[in-house]
Amino acid sequence: MVHLAAESKTANHVAWTRVARLRSQMEMHGIEAAVCTKPEMFVIRGEHAQASAWTSSIRLFGSWSNIKTTAATWQEALGIILNELGVTRKRIGVEHGSISVTQYREIAETAPEADLVNISPCIDLCRQIKDVDEVDNARVAARIADVGMEAAVAALRQKGATERDVAIASMQAMNEYWATNYPEVEIADFGSPEGGNHNGLTTWVLSGPRKSYACDNPTPRAPKPGETVSVFIWTVSNGIHAELERTVCIGPASLTEKAAIKSVLEIREEIEAHLRPGIPVKALYETARNGYISRGYSQCLPGRIGHSIGLGSHESVSINGSSDLILTAGMVLTLEPHIHIFGVCGTQFSDTLLITEAGFEYLTHFPRQYLEVQ
Amino acid sequence: MVHLAAESKTANHVAWTRVARLRSQMEMHGIEAAVCTKPEMFVIRGEHAQASAWTSSIRLFGSWSNIKTTAATWQEALGIILNELGVTRKRIGVEHGSISVTQYREIAETAPEADLVNISPCIDLCRQIKDVDEVDNARVAARIADVGMEAAVAALRQKGATERDVAIASMQAMNEYWATNYPEVEIADFGSPEGGNHNGLTTWVLSGPRKSYACDNPTPRAPKPGETVSVFIWTVSNGIHAELERTVCIGPASLTEKAAIKSVLEIREEIEAHLRPGIPVKALYETARNGYISRGYSQCLPGRIGHSIGLGSHESVSINGSSDLILTAGMVLTLEPHIHIFGVCGTQFSDTLLITEAGFEYLTHFPRQYLEVQ
Numbered sequence: 001m002v003h004l005a006a007e008s009k010t011a012n013h014v015a016w017t018r019v020a021r022l023r024s025q026m027e028m029h030g031i032e033a034a035v036c037t038k039p040e041m042f043v044i045r046g047e048h049a050q051a052s053a054w055t056s057s058i059r060l061f062g063s064w065s066n067i068k069t070t071a072a073t074w075q076e077a078l079g080i081i082l083n084e085l086g087v088t089r090k091r092i093g094v095e096h097g098s099i100s101v102t103q104y105r106e107i108a109e110t111a112p113e114a115d116l117v118n119i120s121p122c123i124d125l126c127r128q129i130k131d132v133d134e135v136d137n138a139r140v141a142a143r144i145a146d147v148g149m150e151a152a153v154a155a156l157r158q159k160g161a162t163e164r165d166v167a168i169a170s171m172q173a174m175n176e177y178w179a180t181n182y183p184e185v186e187i188a189d190f191g192s193p194e195g196g197n198h199n200g201l202t203t204w205v206l207s208g209p210r211k212s213y214a215c216d217n218p219t220p221r222a223p224k225p226g227e228t229v230s231v232f233i234w235t236v237s238n239g240i241h242a243e244l245e246r247t248v249c250i251g252p253a254s255l256t257e258k259a260a261i262k263s264v265l266e267i268r269e270e271i272e273a274h275l276r277p278g279i280p281v282k283a284l285y286e287t288a289r290n291g292y293i294s295r296g297y298s299q300c301l302p303g304r305i306g307h308s309i310g311l312g313s314h315e316s317v318s319i320n321g322s323s324d325l326i327l328t329a330g331m332v333l334t335l336e337p338h339i340h341i342f343g344v345c346g347t348q349f350s351d352t353l354l355i356t357e358a359g360f361e362y363l364t365h366f367p368r369q370y371l372e373v374q
Numbered sequence: 375m376v377h378l379a380a381e382s383k384t385a386n387h388v389a390w391t392r393v394a395r396l397r398s399q400m401e402m403h404g405i406e407a408a409v410c411t412k413p414e415m416f417v418i419r420g421e422h423a424q425a426s427a428w429t430s431s432i433r434l435f436g437s438w439s440n441i442k443t444t445a446a447t448w449q450e451a452l453g454i455i456l457n458e459l460g461v462t463r464k465r466i467g468v469e470h471g472s473i474s475v476t477q478y479r480e481i482a483e484t485a486p487e488a489d490l491v492n493i494s495p496c497i498d499l500c501r502q503i504k505d506v507d508e509v510d511n512a513r514v515a516a517r518i519a520d521v522g523m524e525a526a527v528a529a530l531r532q533k534g535a536t537e538r539d540v541a542i543a544s545m546q547a548m549n550e551y552w553a554t555n556y557p558e559v560e561i562a563d564f565g566s567p568e569g570g571n572h573n574g575l576t577t578w579v580l581s582g583p584r585k586s587y588a589c590d591n592p593t594p595r596a597p598k599p600g601e602t603v604s605v606f607i608w609t610v611s612n613g614i615h616a617e618l619e620r621t622v623c624i625g626p627a628s629l630t631e632k633a634a635i636k637s638v639l640e641i642r643e644e645i646e647a648h649l650r651p652g653i654p655v656k657a658l659y660e661t662a663r664n665g666y667i668s669r670g671y672s673q674c675l676p677g678r679i680g681h682s683i684g685l686g687s688h689e690s691v692s693i694n695g696s697s698d699l700i701l702t703a704g705m706v707l708t709l710e711p712h713i714h715i716f717g718v719c720g721t722q723f724s725d726t727l728l729i730t731e732a733g734f735e736y737l738t739h740f741p742r743q744y745l746e747v748q
Contacts (some may be wrong), residue, residue, distance in 0.1 A: 047716075048587040063677030065714040096475035101468075102494065104475045120476065164553040171573065172546050179538040179594065186591040189571065197563065197571035198578055198591075198608060199545065213422045217560040217572075220553065234572060303437035340439045342421075 018126050018134075019054065025122035032090035034119050035078065035107055037099055079110045093119025124316040127308075129330035134240050134310060135354060138332050140185055141235040141242035142352050142363035148174040148203055148233045149244055149366040156229060156248050157373045163205040163218035166231070170203035174235065182237070189236045200236030205229060207250075211346035225251040225374070228261075230348035234313055241313040243334050244364040245350035249372040257347075260297075260339040261370050264347045267291035267337050268368065271305070275335075275353070275360035281323035288337045289321065297339055305337040309352060331355040332363070392500050392508075393428065399496035406464035408493050409452065409481055411473055453484045467493025498690040501682075503704035508614050508684060509728060512706050514559055515609040515616035516726050516737035522548040522577055522607045523618055523740040530603060530622050531747045537579040537592035540605070544577035548609065556611070563610045574610030579603060581624075585720035599625040599748070602635075604722035608687055615687040617708050618738040619724035623746040631721075634671075634713040635744050638721045641665035641711050642742065645679070649709075649727070649734035655697035662711045663695065671713055679711040683726060705729040706737070 026034065049058045060069040061077035071077040082088050088111055094104060097120035108116055130138065151173030155166040178187055178201060189200030206213055207223035211230045223229045233244045247261055271287050288305045292298060308317035309332055317325055317333065336350035351364045400408065423432045434443040435451035445451040456462050462485055468478060471494030482490060504512065525547030529540040552561055552575060563574035580587055581597035585604045597603045607618045621635055645661050662679045666672060682691035683706055691699055691707065710724035725738045 048590065063675065065674035065676060065712075066716065094475075096479075098474055100472055101470035101475055101478045101492075105470075118475075162553075164549075168546070168549045168553060171549065172542070175538075175542045175545065179536075179542060183594045188591050198576035198606075199541075199573065202572035204572055216422065217562050220557045300439035301437065302439065342440065 017131050018129075021129075022122060022126045025125060026093065026119070029093075029117070029122065030091050031093040031117060031119060031122075033082065033085055033087045034093040036095055036119075036123075037103060075106055075110045078107070082111055082114070087114065089113045091115045091117055093117055093122065095120045095123060097124070127310055127315055128317055128325070129328060130240075130310060130332050130354075131330075135330070135332065137185075137237040137240035138242055138310070138352060138354070138363055140182060140237035141240055142244070142365075144174050144178055144182075144187075144201060144237070145233045145235045145242050145244035145352075145364055146366050147177040148201065148235065149231060149246060152203055152205065152231045152233070153246075153248055153371065153373060156223070156231075156250065159374070160222055162220045162222045163207055163210075163229075164220055166205045166229075167203045167218035170205075170231075170233065171201060174201040174203070174233075175199070185237050186239070187236055189239075189241075200234065200241070202234050204232040206232075209343070211348065212340060212342045214340075214348075223250045226254065228253050228257050228346070230346065232348065236313075239311055241309050241311075242352040242363060243309060243313065243336075243350050244352065244366060245336065245348045246366065246371060247347045247349060249370070251374050252372060254345070257345045258370070260341075260345045260347050261349075263291070263295045263297065264337055264339055264349055265368065265370070266295075268335060268349065271335060271337070272360070275327065275355065277327055277329050277355060277357065279327045281317065281319055281325045281327060282321050284319050284327075285321045285323070291337070292339075300339060300341050302338055302340075306334045306350075308333055327355050329355050329357045391505050392503075395503075396496060396500045399499065400467060400493070403467075403491070403496065404465050405467040405491060405493060405496075407456065407459055407461045408467040410469055410493075410497075411477060449480050449484045452481065456485055456488070461488065463487045465489045465491055467491055467496065469494045469497060471498070501684055501689055502691055502699070503702060504614075504684060504706050504728075505704075509704070509706065511559075511611040511614035512616055512684070512726065512728070512737055514556060514611035515614055516618070516739075518548050518552055518556075518561075518575060518611070519607045519609045519616050519618035519726075519738055520740045521551045522575065522609065523605060523620060526577055526579065526605045526607070527620075527622055527745065527747060530597070530605075530624065533748070534596055536594045536596045537581055537584075537603075538594055540579045540603075541577045541592035544579075544605075544607065545575060548575040548577070548607075549573070559611050560613070561610055563613075563615075574608065574615070576608050578606040580606075583717070585722065586714060586716045588714075588722075597624045600628065602627050602631050602720070604720065606722065610687075613685055615683050615685075616726040616737060617683060617687065617710075617724050618726065618740060619710065619722045620740065620745060621721045621723060623744070625748050626746060628719070631719045632744070634715075634719045634721050635723075637665070637669045637671065638711055638713055638723055639742065639744070641669075642709060642723065645709060645711070646734070649701065649729065651701055651703045651729060651731065653701045655691065655693055655699045655701060656695050658693050658701075659695045659697070665711075666713075674713060674715050676712055676714075680708045680724075682707055701729050703729050703731045 061071050061074045092114045094116050096118040148170045152166050152170040155161050155169040187200050189197035205218045207229045208227040227250050229248045231246050235242050270291050271284050304318045304320040306319040308315035332354050334350050340346045354361045435445050435448045466488045468490050470492040522544045526540050526544040529535050529543040561574050563571035579592045581603045582601040601624050603622045605620050609616050644665050645658050678692045678694040680693040682689035706728050708724050714720045727734050727736045
């Protein structure tokens with residue numbers, strides 16, 4: 001309840017520099033304590049939490065068989081802990097960006113004399129730069145995604161394979177690769193009050209006109225010759241996400257689709273030339289924008305061409321024209337300029353990459369090129 | 375954004391009685407409009423939304439290629455829509471239970487003259503009773519869960535099978551059963567700002583001492599003879615969840631484990647005798663409590679013995695000793711008294727059931743009994 005940055009289950013031994021960075025942010029803003037909550041799942045209890053977290057101070061609430069808890073409700077437990085910490089009249093940070101109005105009011109009632117301030121900006125700032133263990137996990141997630149894409153493309157080579165066949169084959173391949181190669185890695189994603197995500201290795205396949213749905217389950221539709229297919233892969237390693245997306249052509253694509261794919265791949269290369277610390281995020285969008293316009297795609301400019309990724313599959317950095325952020329080593333981003341003209345064509349290329357001191361490094365390695373099967 | 379109960383993708387033709395029920399709740403509280411939000415995923419856009427929702431009035435915001443949107447931001451779009459509806463000075467419902475403090479303040483700024491009230495209790499009340507299409511989907515989700523449990527038990531019969539082997543075999547079986555038998559069913563779960571859940575057919579397997587973790591990914595650990603294994607299965611059909619959990623014994627279990635399993639199965643039968651409309655929810659807990667105490671388990675009483683399930687895998691009804699709710703036909707609940715004595719024994723039996731006019735009906739059908747393999 002009251003513990004920050006305890007979500008990744010690996011590497012208790014690495015320097016938790018994000019905890020240090022958050023503490024320094026808190027100090028700068030005179031914040032003495034932070035109350036952070038997780039939606040619902042995954043509850044990590046008692047000894048399990050002890051084995052996983054960066055802190056040894058784990059306190060439980062509620063009624064769990066013969067386990068001793070601090071109090072019956074989280075409100076009571078929080079009141080006791082804040083009192084022990086001597087911060088009931090101090091400035092306490094609360095995540096306005098994610099906590100519900102109801103929970104906020106319950107915290108305010110629990111600590112009526114505290115000065116509750118919004119700590120979301122401090123946390124967002126810390127999450128922009130990844131620690132070593134987070135980058136390691138992004139690398140594992142990206143490697144699993146590569147395996148999933150290889151399996152998806154292999155499945156698309158099978159005559160009559162449906163969207164579901166391809167997605168299920170890809171997910172099975174990722175699960176087996178995970179089981180064989182990463183004994184210590186957890187692939188549970190985090191959850192929400194609407195349900196947890198117990199297995200975060202997933203593939204979606206949208207073929208032909210269904211590409212424009214962008215978010216949808218694979219259906220029993222089989223892609224037809226001449227169509228293109230969007231393959232979306234999302235993976236997670238110890239809570240850290242990666243994303244990999246490709247357009248696959250079933251036989252030669254139409255000239256319109258080919259032109260869009262060629263353009264997107266060129267625009268990506270133009271952006272790559274600017275991927276290094278010190279470059280404004282909006283300059284990446286401007287580069288893409290110029291690329292779209294000079295190739296005749298000014299009518300279908302996207303709202304953004306990528307985002308940060310980490311504990312969330314979409315974090316706070318948005319690569320758009322109004323961002324005031326600067327690229328910094330340690331940022332993990334997706335790069336994904338797309339061209340979707342509804343009813344005409346649709347491309348879907350996304351990779352996960354790391355901004356390094358020297359420039360950048362792709363974490364997903366599946367070939368970034370025109371890809372035709374059958 | 376402004377549309378309620380549009381989440382299930384099936385059965386546009388069925389009576390959306392939950393929409394009518396919510397409208398009547400709103401009328402009773404003088405609420406003229408409701409602003410409801412989804413965390414992040416799944417964005418259902420444009421034509422996809424038109425094809426799926428109960429309402430034909432879909433409005434978009436943001437920048438999506440050549441798609442026409444109402445405004446660049448959701449705040450602007452909301453302002454325009456509230457103005458069109460003529461409710462900018464009326465009482466508007468907002469979900470305090472799920473909306474973030476930041477979003478709440480943005481709505482308040484968008485509608486500064488409106489009287490924003492908490493509509494979460496009205497929505498929770500509506501969600502307690504399931505519509506016909508929701509029950510149909512719970513039935514599909516439960517059937518898929520049964521198939522997953524059959525596959526998990528079959529995998530546990532294989533010598534040397536690890537937790538991961540069992541979980542992956544179970545998920546593969548569910549995916550294939552879904553692909554073959556339910557062409558129209560979506561199994562994407564809903565998501566959170568931390569990531570979506572693109573495939574909601576999942577199995578967890580925790581063996582031996584790891585049972586006490588309750589929430590954890592399957593590991594490469596192989597269950598040992600004489601141990602018991604907790605198999606957790608969660609499924610979803612068009613947004614509606616089911617849950618199925620079993621304890622499986624690898625060869626004869628210890629007398630302690632056997633006694634706990636026998637006790638839990640007996641306690642369930644005692645509760646079943648009370649599962650009908652008109653019975654207070656807390657009476658179920660009292661029956662369980664008496665069952666625990668009379669069998670010598672007074673030291674490990676659980677906080678609750680089940681919960682409602684539907685759009686969320688854990689909804690607002692909690693089967694505990696302080697509930698003031700009454701069982702009503704149309705409620706979908708899990709029944710899951712467990713006995714966990716850490717370091718000693720742990721049982722895990724959960725089923726999804728429907729309260730009917732005549733009593734109740736189990737939606738999951740996998741045998742509810744002592745189960746031994748090998």
